[in-house]
Amino acid sequence: MIEKKQLRLKSIVPIFAAGIFVFLLYIYFLVPFNDLVQTFQQVNPFYLFLALAVLFLAHGFYAFTWQKLLEMLSVKASFLKAFLFTWVANFVDILVPAESVSGDFLRIYLLSKEKSGDAGKIAASVLCHRLLVTIISVLGLLISTMYFMLYNNPPTLVLQIVVAIAALNAVVFGLVIYISIKKEAAEKMVNWTIKALVHITRGRWKFEHLKESATKTMNKFYEGITVFRQNLKGFVVPVFSSIIAVALDILIMALVFLSIGPMEATISLSALIIVYSSSAIVHYIPIVSGELGTMEIFLTTMFTLLGNQQAIAIYTAATVLIRTLTLWVRLFVGGIIVQIMGIKSLTTKTIP
Numbered sequence: 001m002i003e004k005k006q007l008r009l010k011s012i013v014p015i016f017a018a019g020i021f022v023f024l025l026y027i028y029f030l031v032p033f034n035d036l037v038q039t040f041q042q043v044n045p046f047y048l049f050l051a052l053a054v055l056f057l058a059h060g061f062y063a064f065t066w067q068k069l070l071e072m073l074s075v076k077a078s079f080l081k082a083f084l085f086t087w088v089a090n091f092v093d094i095l096v097p098a099e100s101v102s103g104d105f106l107r108i109y110l111l112s113k114e115k116s117g118d119a120g121k122i123a124a125s126v127l128c129h130r131l132l133v134t135i136i137s138v139l140g141l142l143i144s145t146m147y148f149m150l151y152n153n154p155p156t157l158v159l160q161i162v163v164a165i166a167a168l169n170a171v172v173f174g175l176v177i178y179i180s181i182k183k184e185a186a187e188k189m190v191n192w193t194i195k196a197l198v199h200i201t202r203g204r205w206k207f208e209h210l211k212e213s214a215t216k217t218m219n220k221f222y223e224g225i226t227v228f229r230q231n232l233k234g235f236v237v238p239v240f241s242s243i244i245a246v247a248l249d250i251l252i253m254a255l256v257f258l259s260i261g262p263m264e265a266t267i268s269l270s271a272l273i274i275v276y277s278s279s280a281i282v283h284y285i286p287i288v289s290g291e292l293g294t295m296e297i298f299l300t301t302m303f304t305l306l307g308n309q310q311a312i313a314i315y316t317a318a319t320v321l322i323r324t325l326t327l328w329v330r331l332f333v334g335g336i337i338v339q340i341m342g343i344k345s346l347t348t349k350t351i352p
Helices: 009-030 033-041 045-072 079-095 100-114 119-151 156-181 183-200 207-230 232-260 269-284 294-306 309-341
Strands: none
Touching (some): 033 309, 045 079, 079 309, 100 119, 119 207, 119 269, 156 183, 156 269, 183 207, 232 309
16 A cells, blocks of 8 residues: 555645735735736626636646557547646646646556556656647747847847756656666666655565566556557647647737737737747656746736836736736646546545
């Protein structure tokens, strides 16, 4: 039996409260309160409801991409199952400080429970899905930054942030690719991890049993990677659907700005793509944590640097509305799905 950390309110509420408090301090010291209130008063709810619909549509394309990647590995999963598991993964991403890695592991675990023996292939599909979205986001960041520089003079800080994010992502991406190609390196990491677990549990987990199970899963994982490498044509649909999903995510931001007023008066499309891509890449890097509070400050600051610094109240309001859709709605819907599906492994002490 493997003990699993419970997602208890006692541990979650302080983290959320601290994040909200930090963002409120940011607003208190930097944002004109009267301007912020006035901005919220002029919001057009039509565009917000439209953005909400786009959120579900974007989520559908993300799930569709994962389903197609699973099909490439001969792992059958319905679209509904992929859709629900992706929502639940987002729910856990928000609650667990390990960022998107926790959601990825949960997707693998939930589907592996139904597809016994395919855990390695499922892991390969999840990894490939993450890489696809990351590559598209990085390309969007670089292209939009170059386009923005043609017509504007971006602050040095923005360029430094873009370079830092791209460099950090390149390191993580390179490491993932290396491990995916070099099976020997992965075997060493697995053996080291198993030895550490055996030592921590003081022998309650047997090394040979864990190694045998891990080796089977790893072999399936590399079988999946081999299938992907030998069937590049099969990526046409997943790549296309991933691009649509990312474009819809950007559209959510655009609709939020439209709900406040004419977008061209506050921020350009290229700047919007820069902010989205940089925030998405930061979220997808597993060593970076910053769901609540820090992400709001990051978004508001980037909007302000790339737009009109006198319109910080508009950018703050836009950030609050964007995060309401992309954070709180996902948390709410994911929680409902967890309850409906009865996924007890998220709240019980053990996993069989």
